[in-house]
Amino acid sequence: MSRPTTTRPDRRARWRTVAATLAVVVATTVTGGGVGTARAHGGSPANPVPVVTRAALDPALVAGRGADVRFLEQEAEHARTDGTPIGPDRTPYTLTSEASGRRAVSLAPGQYVEFTLPAATNAVTVRYSIPDAPTGGGITAPLDVSVDRRPVRTMTLTSQYAWLYNQYPFTNDPTADLLHPDWWITECSCVPAETTPAPVVAKPFRPHHFYDEQRLRLDRTYPAGSVLRLTVPRRSVAAWTVIDLLDSELVGPPRIVPVAANVLAFGADPTGRRDSAAAIDRAVAVAHRTKLPVYLPPGTYQVNRHIVVDDVTILGAGNWYTVVKGREVALDTPAPDGSVHTGVGFYGRPAAEGGSRNVHLSGFAVEGDVRERIDTDQVNGVGGALSHSSIDGLHLRHTKVGLWFDGPMTDVRVTNTIIVDQIADGLNLHTGVTNSVVRNNFVRNTGDDALAMWSEKVGNAGNTIDRNTVQSPVLANGIALYGGTDNTVSGNLVADPVREGSAIQVGARFGAEPFTGHLSIRDNTTVRAGTYELNWKIGLGAIWFYALDRSIDADIRVVGDHYLDSTYNAVMLVSEWAVKDRYSITNVRFSDLRVDGTGTSVVSARTAGSAAFANVDARHVGAVGVNNCGSFHFTPAGSEFGLTDLGGNDGGWLAPWQLPNTITCDDRPPVVPPPPPSAW
Template identity: 35%
Template sequence: MSPVRSTALPLALALVAASAIGGLVYSAAPREAPPLTLTAGGNGASVPFTEYEAESAATNGAKIGPDYTQGTLPSEASGRQAVTLSGQGKYVEFTLTKPANSIVLRYSVPDGSQGTVSVQVNGTKVRDLAVTSKYSWLTAPWIAGAKEHHFYDESRALLGRDAVAGDRVRVQLDAGNVTTATVDLADFEQVAGAAGQPANSLSVTAYGATPNDGGDDANAFVNAINAAKSQGREVWVPPGTFDIGRGLAIDQVTIRGAGAWHSVLHSNNPFLNNGQVQGSIKLYDFAVMGEVTQRVDNNPDNAYHGPLGSGSVISGLWMQHLKCGIWTMNGTTNGAVIENNRFLDLAADGLNFNGRVTDSVVRNNFLRNTGDDSLAMWSLGADVRDSFTDNTIVQPNLANGIAIYGGTDISVRGNLIRDTNALGGGIAISNQAFVYDGSFSPLAGTTTVAQNTMVRTGAINPNWGHPMSAIRFDSYDFPITSPVSVTDNRFVDSPYSALQFVSGGGTGKPITGVTVDGASVEGVGTVVLQVEAPGSGRFSNVVASRVGTRGFYNCVYPSSAGTFAITRGSGNSGWDSQWTDCGSWPPRNAGDTTTPPTTTPPQTGNVARGRPAGASSQIGEYPSSNTTDGNASSYWESANNSFPQTLTVDLGASTSVRRLVLKLPPATAWGARTQTFSVLSSGDGGSFTQVLASAGYRFDPATGNQVTVAVTANQRYLRLSFTGNTGWPAGQLSELEAYTS
């Protein structure tokens, strides 16, 4: 059994190793963005259901969010908002705008719990709907900061009646239900009845498969497949649930179900091809429901695993509770069509073209709650002339919505991506190889990124400790020199920046092939353009509004790598201003849309406690956020042998500070040292003035390893600028406490 090569674990390890990309760290949470209604004719997949957000429904529960902080319930919710129900009688009630006879509920229940919620139509209970934490609350120890994630799951059921537009469907906690549940959204759909058996087909039940009995039907499926191939017929999977206890090798066969709501294969890996196949594999209209509760990369826990050969089609499948939906490897795939599928609640990627895939298209698919890149091409052996077209992606809770790692003449067009979370953004165009066996094929030909819509995409990378954009171009292991055409994309309420140029390995490899022509930037938290790699790019018809801090940031890392030339064509507006302080990230500002935070720092006690902290650099597991967490045993450490270094705390509002208490870990293993630093303050996070001149301060374990500094500061941001340390060649601090007296 060949192991699955997957992007997230290597990516995470690589990001930990490159923990100070750009030499800068920014860990402040962004401001909240309002709910968005896309204009008619928007991007993405055409789907048979209507999605209703809980925060927009009638409720007596508690609305939570918006929030963009990694590892929180609202940050992993669609729209960054949800509703928590706690106690009997609490409900969310959706008013239908279209007929429906089914519900898919996206919810979270506390870790270790399971049970039901009540579903009512117009006040009459129609059923209990099962909910469980079994497939959620995953742990990823390789992620800095909040390691627990993947809080939501989805449960589906037929209502048992036809509801019409105007009917009210209520999800409520009654006696006997769970006591607490958070509801993110519900999908309502008019599900067609089960399809009948095609004339030219053989049913798996004729070969011994028995639905709904819990017995292993793998042998019956094998016999039916062999008979169908020998007779030139299809394999028919009638309504019911069939258990497949092992991966089945398939080739030159059509397997068809009665519909994804009716025919179910209960298996972690029903189809497993470990070597080359001829192709003409056709899979239609059934569900694959797995039992994957943790990600194990050596297990091929995927609905389909292996090459597809020539001319294969996967259409109308529902794939849930697996590691990945579709992962192609160990052979070649040519002319494949992957369309009209749903990928839900997966521990890793939705789909990955893992090399040697040519002239294949992934179109009109819906993906939600993947645990890694939702759609990826990882070109271990060239992926050539492949496309991701008109797909909808919602809440990948790790990594990117779409990621292109190498490949030739690749196209990403017409997709809608919403609410990306940690370790990625909306679209990544990257030359990150992950493995170094010589098989990786960097970007070549022309890469096309056109007519995509990205809503609230981009995030703070918890391993890098700094923001990632809605679209990222990354010369991680190889320069990007072939043309990348970025045309007519839409960016809506990006938490940080819209476009990013970075060399993620920290070595400053150039990016020279990118042309941006046509971009509607409708709200960014920091800057429109975030440049950290050398090279050049041409930008035309980039129109920006509601820009958070400045128009662009152009600070190449390392500075010795060169410069990035921004060539401006015609039609640009709204992003002329530049953030010029390369020693700090542009702070996320209220200029993007949105209501400033309602939290006012306390005027007594430590007003820096729990506030966002950023730094000019950090080392691996010692992020700047440790300095405001209230734990003197955790600490921040800057990049070594590189002064000056800065540490900045955002107090949230202008605050009168009169005293700083600065700490190092109290353990006696920390020898005494003198650190030299000055104190600065700022009202906007951009222009800092000196509050206290540079001086040496002695930290000694014998006296608690702490220093008290008197200051007079009356602004929002406080900064320490370190220029020396006699105990270690870096800035170090475990707590920065600020007091108003």
């Protein structure tokens, strides 16, 4: 969400400085050194068999879940390298915690990592991190790309869109003092304004958002078995370059639309040297009158403001070929909505003005220039109110939020879209969005909730978030639901949330309307989920229910989910301490779940209420199966939270003596890391 994750002061602890972060890269959690491969399966050292993963897992473990994408993922830790593998580590504010699978490879100048291509490839995406400038703002550094020892191109990496610091809403300045000196600081367990003198925190304070990614079309198509090498030149100014993964892809030819309002005919510049916003506006106006689509041929089009769309179709040649790219521009005076900047984006009219209808955007990339988080700014890739509309096959990068819809509005479909490297959310259905679908999208490296439904003021209803993949949200949750009626979350794959959230959250918070009707959460897979909540100093669940503003008592069914390698609990139900005697969580039913590995418990209950369980199988549980604290009154009658055994719960995690409400409260049980997930 593009706002604080709580209304309380920021309270985080244990975090490392940048120096310690860099030490992680070059010294700690090293799993190997010298030339070699990490867990490459088969093949020879000279040409290992490629290890293809999904969310750093064996694809067989997540078959049928998550987005069906065109690219193949290869983690750097499985590739051949003379660099230094790093990780695993899930401690926030470290390079390893934000890496896919919590592992990566660090390269010094002159070192390489190389990948054996698993299929014919003509385009790749590299996810990487390089250092910030000493005073912030980022640096650039080269990375040589070769295939079968034949030079292809030198990429120019940048950290200009990475490296945030300090307290919410963060800063690009590593030398900044505390943004909120009156907030609780967990590093010293105090409120600075109440101490004399105020506590001193190490600078830079709480570095994060380390990674970025870059796409490259190769000079030709290379067959399976070719070896693509990434080498840091010895001349590089970057002291280290961390390579997280490589996505390889076979991109088809560009789409041609001969009968259309071609933006070139209206003066658009495909070289990106001149601003094309006015030319695109003219094409949109003509297309609106003639009912033709707008066509954006291959090229890069400079656009530094919103393109307002209504009753129009805009088609690109494909998101590898057509790029709409712009700078963030400071406004002379703030806009009525509070924006102090504008930037590239396709926007429907505001709902208060009637919104837009019948807008269809397809087959192009939107690349912004957002480097700081200003929540009032409308600098999103797609925004406004778009009813009876579709967004398909876009690639959204370096905007504040990939897609932020402000309703009331109905029937928008977001499909087959890639959303990466956002400062805040990936997608948010906000305020009265109904009967809409978010399906088969890929989201990685968001600065807040990756996919969210926020029923602020007006409830969202009848929406579905289905078959999406979410990787490495740096802050908050993979999928977050804040109120609403009759919504569904199904078939998603969520991996590696980093801090202050988890894979899936059901939250009565942020002033959202209540949950009513039914909520269906089914057939999702989470992996390495559940972060350490520093406000409470406890671990969260892979899925967690949070009653902060009101009770949660809708008909909620969680069916068929798989929770793999949960850092703490698989399931958590919790109320804020200040309202624990006012609000409860009831009427939640869990069935047909698989829990493969928890650092602590299968279920952690820290609220009044109840839940029922049927056919929940668990193994490799680190502590007691049920950690039942209720609302912490520890009455002679037992916990204020009751569990119902509906049968078929295997693995010994739900023992008869725990039912219905035995107090088994261990406030902070020790964490026992489980083994890696495996076939059930």
